[in-house]
Amino acid sequence: MDTVGRFLLHITFFLWSMTAVEIAATLIAPVSMPGCPSYCGQVNQIPYPFGIGTGCYLDDWFQIICDNSTSPPKPFLNSTGLEVLEINIEGTLKVASPVTFSNCSHKPSGRQTANLEGSPFVFSQKNRFTSMSCGGIGLMTSLSGSTIGGCLSICDDTSNALRNNSCSGLNCCQTTIPSSLSAFRTSFGKITNAERAKLCKYAFLVDQDWFTSDSTNISDIGHMDNVPIVLEWKFFSNTTFNINGTTNSTDIDKNMDCSGDNCFCSMGFQGNPYLLHGCEDIDECEDPVHFNRCIPGICINYPGRYQCVFPDPRQSRVKLAIIVPISVLGLLFLLVGAWWLRKVIKKRKNIKRKEKFFKQNGGLLLKQQLSSGEVNVEKIKLFNSKELEKATDNFSADRILGQGGQGTVYKGMLADGRIVAVKKSKIVAGGEVGQFINEIVILSQISHRNVVKLLGCCLETEVPLLVYEFILNGTLSQYIHHQNEEFPLTWEMRLRVSIEVAGALSYLHSAASFPIYHRDIKSSNILLDEKYRAKVADFGTSRSVAIDQTHLTTRVHGTFGYLDPEYFQSSKFTEKSDVYSFGVVLAELLTGEKPVSVLSSQESRSLATYFLLSMEENRLFDILHARVMKEAGKDEIMAVANLAQRCLNLNGKKRPTMKEVAAELEAIQLSVKFSNVQQKFAEVHYVRSEITEPWDVVSISTASCMDSGTGSSLDVQPLLSFKSF
Incomplete structure (x- = not known):
C-alpha cells in the first residue's frame, strides 16, 4: 500500500506541476515599472531601473531608446549609444562593442570601445581583450597613453587554430583586463617585419562565453562590425533610490537587500528587487528535488523556505485507505481541470494574439474605411488564418509564385477547390501595412476583366494577407x-x-x-x-x-x-x-x-x-x-x-x-484584321480563278459534242453554283 501511495503522490505532483507551469506562464511577475514597455525587439526583458519612456527609468544613465525603424526593433543605451543585447537584473548587461581594425581594406580603421568614465558602468572581467593578427601586438592603453594590457600572437600560416575556434597564441592571443576598468583605447604595437606590419589586423574586447561558444566561428569576426561584451552596473554612493515611486522605508519590500552597490532578492525569493513587492516567494515544493525529499511526507511551502511534515508510521495504513480513493478522485479532477484550464488559457492567448495582429495590421484603418463607405464590403471576404495556412501548406517555399518589395506571393488551394494567390507582407511596418490596406480599398472599387480580382484578406496573422484570383501563366x-x-x-x-x-x-x-x-x-x-x-x-x-x-x-x-x-x-x-x-x-x-x-x-x-x-x-x-x-x-x-x-x-x-x-x-x-481579311480574300479569288478556267473549257468542249442545247444547260448549272459560292 505504501508503494501505491507513493506512486499516486508522484502522479499528482506531476500533473500539478504541468498546471502550475501553465498558470505561471500567464502570471509572470512584472520586471518593468507599471505601464512601461518591458521589451524591445529581441530583448524580451528590460527591467527597472532600466526603462523605455518618461518615468520608466531611474535616471538618464539607465534610459533605453527603442529604435523602431529597424526590423526587428533594437534597444540602445541612451547615455552611451551602445546597442543593448541583454540585461540581467543581478547587475550585468550585454552590449554590442566595435571591433578596432588596422590596415584592413574592407573595414574602416580607428573605431574604439565606448568610454564609460563617469557612468555607473564598467567593463566586466568576464571579457577578454583579444588580438587577431599574424605576429602582431595588440595593446590596451589608458586615455593618458600608458599601457594597461596587451598580448602578442605568433604568426603561423599553417595553423588550424582559428578553424578549431581556438585562440592559443597562434594568429590569435587573449589577455584578461583590470578590474573596474571604465575606459581604454586599442592600438597595435610595432612589428619588426615590415611585410607583416602591412597585414590586416584587428583587436577587440569580447564576452569570453560568447567567444568560446560552439555557435561562434571566430574566423568570421574579421567580417563583423561589433561583438558582444559584458558590462557591470552599480549605483553611485550618493544615489537616492526610489522603489516604484516611493521613498517611505516602511513601504519597501522586506524580501530584498540593498545594502551594497546593488539590490538583491533575499534567499527563497526571486524577481526584481527594484520594484515594490517585486521579489516573490519561490515555491520550493514545486521543485522535484525538494518534493522528493519530503516523500512519504508532505512538502509545505512558507515565504522564503519550505518544510517537510512526515506522518506517524502507526497511522499511515489507516490514512492510506482514505488517501487512495481521495487521490484517485483528485487525480481525475486534476486531469479534467488541467485540460480545461489549458484550453481556456490557449483560447484566451489566441484571441489576444489575433486582436493584437488585427490592430497591428491596420484593422482599425480598414474599419474606418468601411464606415466611410470607401470599401465595397460585399466584394471583400475575411479569411481566417488556419484556412490560408492549410491552403498554402503553411506558406511552404515550394508554393512561392514570386517576390517583390512589398511581399511574397504564394499559390494556394481553398477548401472549395479554388486556386488562389496569397500575398504575404515581408515586414510589419507602418508603410507596408498602409499599402496593404490601400490595395484593399482600391481593388474593392474596381470591376474590370483586365484587372486582377481581390477575393479577400486576413488581418489576424503576424503579417497581413491578401487573397487574389490565381493567374495561371505568370507575368x-x-x-x-x-x-x-x-x-x-x-x-x-x-x-x-x-x-x-x-x-x-x-x-x-x-x-x-x-x-x-x-x-x-x-x-x-x-x-x-x-x-x-x-x-x-x-x-x-x-x-x-x-x-x-x-x-x-x-x-x-x-x-x-x-x-x-x-x-x-x-x-x-x-x-x-x-x-x-x-x-x-x-x-x-x-x-x-x-x-x-x-x-x-x-x-x-x-x-x-x-x-x-x-x-x-x-x-x-x-x-x-x-x-x-x-x-x-x-x-x-x-x-x-x-x-x-x-x-x-x-x-x-x-x-x-x-x-x-x-x-x-x-x-x-x-x-x-482588315488587311488579313483582304489578303485571304485575294488568295481565295486567285484559287477560284485557277479552278474556273479549266471548268469553262471542259463545258464548251462538252457542249460542242452534244446534238441539242440540253447538254449545254447541264454544263452551265454547276459552274453557276460554284461562282455563286
Whole structure:
C-alpha cells in the first residue's frame, strides 16, 4: 500500500506541476515599472531601473531608446549609444562593442570601445581583450597613453587554430583586463617585419562565453562590425533610490537587500528587487528535488523556505485507505481541470494574439474605411488564418509564385477547390501595412476583366494577407525577356495584350467611380491568365483622386526604368505618368529589351531613351525584336512605335490620354484584321480563278459534242453554283 501511495503522490505532483507551469506562464511577475514597455525587439526583458519612456527609468544613465525603424526593433543605451543585447537584473548587461581594425581594406580603421568614465558602468572581467593578427601586438592603453594590457600572437600560416575556434597564441592571443576598468583605447604595437606590419589586423574586447561558444566561428569576426561584451552596473554612493515611486522605508519590500552597490532578492525569493513587492516567494515544493525529499511526507511551502511534515508510521495504513480513493478522485479532477484550464488559457492567448495582429495590421484603418463607405464590403471576404495556412501548406517555399518589395506571393488551394494567390507582407511596418490596406480599398472599387480580382484578406496573422484570383501563366515580363518555345509571344498577342492593358488603365483613369492612378505600371505587374489575357496587378502604391484633381504630390515611388522623369523632378504624379510607364511597356513589346540594362552602353542603358533616340535617327528597325520584324507589317510597327514615342514624351501635357492610347491601338488592330481579311480574300479569288478556267473549257468542249442545247444547260448549272459560292 505504501508503494501505491507513493506512486499516486508522484502522479499528482506531476500533473500539478504541468498546471502550475501553465498558470505561471500567464502570471509572470512584472520586471518593468507599471505601464512601461518591458521589451524591445529581441530583448524580451528590460527591467527597472532600466526603462523605455518618461518615468520608466531611474535616471538618464539607465534610459533605453527603442529604435523602431529597424526590423526587428533594437534597444540602445541612451547615455552611451551602445546597442543593448541583454540585461540581467543581478547587475550585468550585454552590449554590442566595435571591433578596432588596422590596415584592413574592407573595414574602416580607428573605431574604439565606448568610454564609460563617469557612468555607473564598467567593463566586466568576464571579457577578454583579444588580438587577431599574424605576429602582431595588440595593446590596451589608458586615455593618458600608458599601457594597461596587451598580448602578442605568433604568426603561423599553417595553423588550424582559428578553424578549431581556438585562440592559443597562434594568429590569435587573449589577455584578461583590470578590474573596474571604465575606459581604454586599442592600438597595435610595432612589428619588426615590415611585410607583416602591412597585414590586416584587428583587436577587440569580447564576452569570453560568447567567444568560446560552439555557435561562434571566430574566423568570421574579421567580417563583423561589433561583438558582444559584458558590462557591470552599480549605483553611485550618493544615489537616492526610489522603489516604484516611493521613498517611505516602511513601504519597501522586506524580501530584498540593498545594502551594497546593488539590490538583491533575499534567499527563497526571486524577481526584481527594484520594484515594490517585486521579489516573490519561490515555491520550493514545486521543485522535484525538494518534493522528493519530503516523500512519504508532505512538502509545505512558507515565504522564503519550505518544510517537510512526515506522518506517524502507526497511522499511515489507516490514512492510506482514505488517501487512495481521495487521490484517485483528485487525480481525475486534476486531469479534467488541467485540460480545461489549458484550453481556456490557449483560447484566451489566441484571441489576444489575433486582436493584437488585427490592430497591428491596420484593422482599425480598414474599419474606418468601411464606415466611410470607401470599401465595397460585399466584394471583400475575411479569411481566417488556419484556412490560408492549410491552403498554402503553411506558406511552404515550394508554393512561392514570386517576390517583390512589398511581399511574397504564394499559390494556394481553398477548401472549395479554388486556386488562389496569397500575398504575404515581408515586414510589419507602418508603410507596408498602409499599402496593404490601400490595395484593399482600391481593388474593392474596381470591376474590370483586365484587372486582377481581390477575393479577400486576413488581418489576424503576424503579417497581413491578401487573397487574389490565381493567374495561371505568370507575368508578361517572363514572356518578353525569356524565350518560351511552347508558347512564343506573337505579334498578334503583343498587340492584343497592349490593348487590354491600355483599356484597363483607361478604365482606372476615366471610368471608375473615382479616378485611380496605378503608379507602378510595368511588365512584371501585368499577368496572363489561362487564355493569355492581360490582368493588371499590384495596386499597393495606387491612389484614388477626386474627379476635379489633376495630380498627386507624393514621395517619389516607382520602378527605375518605368518612372516618369517629370514626376521624378516635380514629385507630382498625374495620369500622364501612368501613360509614360505604359509607353515603356510598348517599347519592351516592340524590342524585347529590358527597361534598364546595366551591361549596355550609356546611351542604350535606359530603354526609353534608347527607343526615342532610335526613332529620331530612323533606326527603329535596327532595334526591333526578330519575331516582330517577321510577323508584323511595316505600317503596323510604325503606328505602334509612333504611339509609344508620344507616350514617352518628356512633356507630360503632350502625351495622349490612356483612352486615346486604347482607341489608337484598337484601330491598329482593326486595320491589321482588315488587311488579313483582304489578303485571304485575294488568295481565295486567285484559287477560284485557277479552278474556273479549266471548268469553262471542259463545258464548251462538252457542249460542242452534244446534238441539242440540253447538254449545254447541264454544263452551265454547276459552274453557276460554284461562282455563286
